[in-house]
Amino acid sequence: MSVTVQDVINRLTEPAGNLESTVDRIVAGSADTVVHGIAVTFAASHSVLQRAIQAGANLVITHEGVFYRHHEDGVEGMQRSPVHQDKKDLIQSANLTIYRFHDTPHRYVPDMITQGLVQALDWEHYIDKYLPTAAIVTMPGEMTVQDVAVDIKRKLNLPYLRYIGNPSGTCSRIGITVGYRGGGTHAIPLCVNERLDLLIAGEGPEWETPEYIGDAAAQGRNPSMLLLGHAASEEPGMVCVAERLRELFPKIPVHDIPSVPLIQVI
Numbered sequence: 001m002s003v004t005v006q007d008v009i010n011r012l013t014e015p016a017g018n019l020e021s022t023v024d025r026i027v028a029g030s031a032d033t034v035v036h037g038i039a040v041t042f043a044a045s046h047s048v049l050q051r052a053i054q055a056g057a058n059l060v061i062t063h064e065g066v067f068y069r070h071h072e073d074g075v076e077g078m079q080r081s082p083v084h085q086d087k088k089d090l091i092q093s094a095n096l097t098i099y100r101f102h103d104t105p106h107r108y109v110p111d112m113i114t115q116g117l118v119q120a121l122d123w124e125h126y127i128d129k130y131l132p133t134a135a136i137v138t139m140p141g142e143m144t145v146q147d148v149a150v151d152i153k154r155k156l157n158l159p160y161l162r163y164i165g166n167p168s169g170t171c172s173r174i175g176i177t178v179g180y181r182g183g184g185t186h187a188i189p190l191c192v193n194e195r196l197d198l199l200i201a202g203e204g205p206e207w208e209t210p211e212y213i214g215d216a217a218a219q220g221r222n223p224s225m226l227l228l229g230h231a232a233s234e235e236p237g238m239v240c241v242a243e244r245l246r247e248l249f250p251k252i253p254v255h256d257i258p259s260v261p262l263i264q265v266i
Helices: 005-016 046-054 082-093 103-107 112-120 145-156 184-193 209-218 230-248
Strands: 025-028 038-041 059-062 097-100 127-131 134-144 162-164 170-176 198-201 224-227 254-256
Touching: 005 059, 005 097, 005 103, 005 230, 025 082, 038 046, 038 230, 046 059, 046 082, 059 230, 103 112, 103 230, 112 127, 112 134, 112 170, 112 230, 134 145, 145 170, 145 198, 145 224, 162 209, 170 184, 184 198, 184 209, 198 209, 209 224, 230 254
Parallel strands: 038 059, 038 254, 059 097, 170 198, 198 224
Antiparallel strands: 025 097, 127 134, 134 170, 162 224
């Protein structure tokens, strides 16, 4: 029996129910398209789309937007960009259907994107609790921030991390939050309410939570912060999405296509 794009969407969105407001939608293609192969990625970059085509996928499921904004509708001047047009031509010439799957996995219980990062770090057995927008782990004994950073870099294959605070400070109670949830409105209350020694985040405005952590360090207080980067923090969650799709549709090839790291250090 044929599986359509809409069938895939229905199974993916079922655990979260209907969301009143969401960016999740079909960005290109049709819900009626019969699916022959699925590519799952954090961001549907030009190179990712090329690899999806080479793999034989005609449905691409991406966490982030295709055209450079969270809300992609009505971007003034974008249509005149040759970069935008070449990418659009690639999508159309390959008859790709692209589905944005952003809000729904964050509404899973626990949040699938956060859970994916915890699993990639192999910290599931240290989980104290999952919150709607974070995970709290209690590590055995007391590791230093430097120890944790080395462990994360190895497990996520990251060339570098950014940190704020004291790298030799000890930490046992750690908060994990992904994507853009490192902003002060979310992250600072999390640090306070959960009495965190260390906050691990994707990213956020540098003048918010990092300034708070910096002031805490200047006062001789303990909390530190590690910034993974947005993609590094959420890519493991999309690996979980790919694994779920393999369980739901075992007869359809599912390809996990990681994004190529864009930001380098000079």
